[in-house]
Amino acid sequence: DAGVIQSPRHEVTEMGQEVTLRCKPISGHNSLFWYRQTMMRGLELLIYFNNNVPIDDSGMPEDRFSAKMPNASFSTLKIQPSEPRDSAVYFCASSLNPGANTEAFFGQGTRLTVV
């Protein structure tokens, strides 16, 4: 397996534009996480899906952020409209199940810059 695949690797967009980040989890994994990484706040969990269903979206900062998982092999994180403070690295991670003793595998991340 190629691991968790995220696209694009880098995204530069203007303030006010819509941004869509994509993630393909590892085949067979039923838990998917979206994280945001910034210097100031470190890694923050945005949303967690289990079996394609959003279980906890309490980390989503505002209504401008939305995430979907239409099937087991694809998820998107959308920001509309984007703002400069959304600039960060966004990671997607997947694991076999939500238990404590299963490893979370991370994608390479999408570096988002909003100007």
Place this chain on the structure above:
Amino acid sequence: GEDVEQSLFLSVREGDSSVINCTYTDSSSTYLYWYKQEPGAGLQLLTYIFSNMDMKQDQRLTVLLNKKDKHLSLRIADTQTGDSAIYFCAEFGAGSYQLTFGKGTKLSVIP
């Protein structure tokens, strides 16, 4: 609430040992993890320890857990330039489904 704290920077000379420290607040943590993030890459699991263990050794890595003080450390023996990365401490609380990460310690290895 849950909180995981680490110092932000550590600098060591090649060949020396590195010790990265972490404190956490959730006494119900079942597993504690160390993840490594190399530049431009995602996080990769390095090692983990179950809460009923005091120590775990894996080649050059030694994890020490002091559950009473809620203190976790990662020791890297014979540190190499390839060990330069950000190291994240993370905990998994009982009944939880998510990892709580520290902000990461950036390890710089001086040749």
